[in-house]
Amino acid sequence: VSRLRRAAALAALLSCLAPAMSAQTTFKGRPLTDALSMLRRQGLNLIFSSDLVRPEMTVEVEPAGATLQELLETLLAPHGLTAEIGPGGSLLVVERTTQPIIVSITSPTSRRTAIGTVKMSATLVSPEPVEWVEFLVDGRQHGLRRAPPYEIEVDIGTDNVVHEFEIVAYGRFGAEGRASVKTQRYVVEGRVEVALRQLPITVTLGGFAVDNLEADDFVLEDEGRREPIVTLAQADLPIRAVLLIDASESMKGQGLRAALDGVRAFLSRLGPEDTASVLLFSDRTLAVTPFSSDEQALLARIEGASAGGATALNDYLFAALEILRGIDGRPIVVLLSDGADVVSVLGIDDVRWKIKRSDALIYWIRLPGLVGLGSRFSSSWRNVDQNRREARGLEAAVRDGGGRIEDIEGIGTIEVAFDAIIEELRRQYVVGYYPSEPRYDGSWRKVEVRVRRPGARVRYRNGYFDQ
Amino acid sequence: VQRGVRLLVLGALGVSLLGAHDSSYSKRRFVGEYRDILRQYATGDIDGALERYVLLETQASRAADDRRYQSMQSAKQKLHRKMRRASVETLPPLTQFQERAYVAYLERHDSRLAIYARLLATELAERYAVAADTGPQRSLASGMLASLGGYAHDALQETAASRLYGQSLELDPDHVPALLGLAALNEKRGEYVAVTAYLRRLVAAGGKGLEPRLRLAVNLSRVGPSDEAKDALRRLVAEAHEDWIRSIAYQELARLLLREGSPLEARTLLARAVAELPCDPTLPIQLAYADDRAGRTSSLDLVTALASCPYRDEPAPRARYTHPPTPLFDQLRQRIAEAVATRLPTLAEALS
Numbered sequence: 001v002s003r004l005r006r007a008a009a010l011a012a013l014l015s016c017l018a019p020a021m022s023a024q025t026t027f028k029g030r031p032l033t034d035a036l037s038m039l040r041r042q043g044l045n046l047i048f049s050s051d052l053v054r055p056e057m058t059v060e061v062e063p064a065g066a067t068l069q070e071l072l073e074t075l076l077a078p079h080g081l082t083a084e085i086g087p088g089g090s091l092l093v094v095e096r097t098t099q100p101i102i103v104s105i106t107s108p109t110s111r112r113t114a115i116g117t118v119k120m121s122a123t124l125v126s127p128e129p130v131e132w133v134e135f136l137v138d139g140r141q142h143g144l145r146r147a148p149p150y151e152i153e154v155d156i157g158t159d160n161v162v163h164e165f166e167i168v169a170y171g172r173f174g175a176e177g178r179a180s181v182k183t184q185r186y187v188v189e190g191r192v193e194v195a196l197r198q199l200p201i202t203v204t205l206g207g208f209a210v211d212n213l214e215a216d217d218f219v220l221e222d223e224g225r226r227e228p229i230v231t232l233a234q235a236d237l238p239i240r241a242v243l244l245i246d247a248s249e250s251m252k253g254q255g256l257r258a259a260l261d262g263v264r265a266f267l268s269r270l271g272p273e274d275t276a277s278v279l280l281f282s283d284r285t286l287a288v289t290p291f292s293s294d295e296q297a298l299l300a301r302i303e304g305a306s307a308g309g310a311t312a313l314n315d316y317l318f319a320a321l322e323i324l325r326g327i328d329g330r331p332i333v334v335l336l337s338d339g340a341d342v343v344s345v346l347g348i349d350d351v352r353w354k355i356k357r358s359d360a361l362i363y364w365i366r367l368p369g370l371v372g373l374g375s376r377f378s379s380s381w382r383n384v385d386q387n388r389r390e391a392r393g394l395e396a397a398v399r400d401g402g403g404r405i406e407d408i409e410g411i412g413t414i415e416v417a418f419d420a421i422i423e424e425l426r427r428q429y430v431v432g433y434y435p436s437e438p439r440y441d442g443s444w445r446k447v448e449v450r451v452r453r454p455g456a457r458v459r460y461r462n463g464y465f466d467q
Numbered sequence: 468v469q470r471g472v473r474l475l476v477l478g479a480l481g482v483s484l485l486g487a488h489d490s491s492y493s494k495r496r497f498v499g500e501y502r503d504i505l506r507q508y509a510t511g512d513i514d515g516a517l518e519r520y521v522l523l524e525t526q527a528s529r530a531a532d533d534r535r536y537q538s539m540q541s542a543k544q545k546l547h548r549k550m551r552r553a554s555v556e557t558l559p560p561l562t563q564f565q566e567r568a569y570v571a572y573l574e575r576h577d578s579r580l581a582i583y584a585r586l587l588a589t590e591l592a593e594r595y596a597v598a599a600d601t602g603p604q605r606s607l608a609s610g611m612l613a614s615l616g617g618y619a620h621d622a623l624q625e626t627a628a629s630r631l632y633g634q635s636l637e638l639d640p641d642h643v644p645a646l647l648g649l650a651a652l653n654e655k656r657g658e659y660v661a662v663t664a665y666l667r668r669l670v671a672a673g674g675k676g677l678e679p680r681l682r683l684a685v686n687l688s689r690v691g692p693s694d695e696a697k698d699a700l701r702r703l704v705a706e707a708h709e710d711w712i713r714s715i716a717y718q719e720l721a722r723l724l725l726r727e728g729s730p731l732e733a734r735t736l737l738a739r740a741v742a743e744l745p746c747d748p749t750l751p752i753q754l755a756y757a758d759d760r761a762g763r764t765s766s767l768d769l770v771t772a773l774a775s776c777p778y779r780d781e782p783a784p785r786a787r788y789t790h791p792p793t794p795l796f797d798q799l800r801q802r803i804a805e806a807v808a809t810r811l812p813t814l815a816e817a818l819s
Contacts, residue, residue: 283783343785383657
């Protein structure tokens, strides 16, 4: 700290003085004592001894600094000398001790995850002019900057791994400084060595997404205890979406065509780091694709599919969640269905069990159908009352998990609904925090989030199993 | 009263079928052509006659005005009455002809004409049931009513299906397809205790194949202690050669084991099921669930498992279970066709 204060005082002192040397004067090759004496004559209270500034020392570099500080440094630094504030506001020429450049990385920060395009930036405090700043990720150089601002953007890929970001600054006269941060893996499951919990949060005001919120805008409570938010990102975690399309008999013809248009719209708005899998189902698998970001490849695999059969909604919703298990990024299920399960072997309670243990958000585009909550519908596997309970259970599961039900009037608005969902995902926040009293006992922990914006609505998963 | 209501519905449907008018479709021409078609049918050329009939009905429904079309239908029913007066044995062929027409309209997605044909067939079958005196007549009438009940059941006309199954059982209390159909309907209503008692009697009476045993086992698992259900399901797993029955037996047995808190046993069972029935879509999903409940990471790549079999345009086992017992109804309809074939000469004679 004292060094920083001294440097600041020196800069202030020198900045008060008029430029000491005329542009016409040539110093290179002349004795150093001559150059310093000239500065003295021009009013600079410069004190130096003949032990340090010896007669044989010559000016090695023609001084070209815009400020007196730079000019003085140019004269002294090649000889291992520098100037410090002395008694009575004088400047003492002293032997230079090797002092590092102080590098403070402002982005990324440790404890945050880093995937895709990441901004690297730093502020520097340097005892001498900075020659260049080098940006490295995991030991590989990704860029150089010779002047402020010292920042670059770097694409580090989608691997969910720990990255080391290092920024190294080099001074004109040999000073160096470096700093590094290690970012964290995105933790998909509750089981973590570092116990970081990440929670997707959607914030809306009057039905529109609220952007540019800061960590301080959120209030998060885990089991009633307020927790500080250590990471905050808006939409920079890649999306991993399973598009789960009910292609049962009722979707034959126009219905399926409209559904595929919706899928197409969703895929076209995925970012380069996002991936999706498409699963068309009825009581059987009609088409399924692996995860890919290649829109055309995904569409090619589903476009020949035709609708037919009864609906096994619970079974395939479970399958979608299972497919997303352990995957890095932001797991999402977009379900298009009227919600009428006819033949599943799994009940909605089985699916809710899974939903509670999954990090996936479920967006349900609910088609109007014969099977609203108030209608009478039965099959050999469930009677009317059981089906009503199933439908209510699915609604609750989607909402408890922080997802959303988008009720649409008909197949004509399927595409719009898909569009609205991808737009929402693009503007969703992910906050990270460390539960201060983790128990790791498998118990359910309730989470509450508020945002300091009057009238804003917040949607998030309302808890998790502490495992 | 019911018959009166149905006649009114028939009349109303007839009226509602009409579109553009064409004066060339006179009642006389229509009935003449229908009579000619029945003659062709009576010679045994069922498919040819049916094709002509569907064409005639479709054109007439589009061409005649309301009043004239209604009068055509009345004339058709009048012809049926004449046939019945000549011989009651003309009713089974006429019933079956309308039933076949019903199926043909369904295939053409003409639901209005399909409903009309089914109602007409029901009317004819009920008349035969009223007139049936002998054992074979009663058995045939019972079969025809059960068959029509099966079609109504398939079309989700559950009230009609229930009534037809009931009428069938009045004539033949042990009619297996009607019994199973009625059980399936009661199952949809959640009356599991009644269904179980019913199926238990049916199975005890003589086995009647594996499907009744499967339905009994499924319903046993819903109503009481699971030991009997588990035993029944285990026997089905071992004995069933039909994939869909074996698949459901595996699924329901695994479900019971999971319910009892034995996920490891369930997953072992399901792993065996997946190996035996690799193209069944439900089994790998249920196995993944059992793995999850057992606290294990699934050994399956679910995407690969779901995509591994070529698409088949047939219902999954659990969807098949929701329909009336298809093979039994197929066999029943085959028996009815044989009985009707012996009555075609009677129809030919009446038409002459």
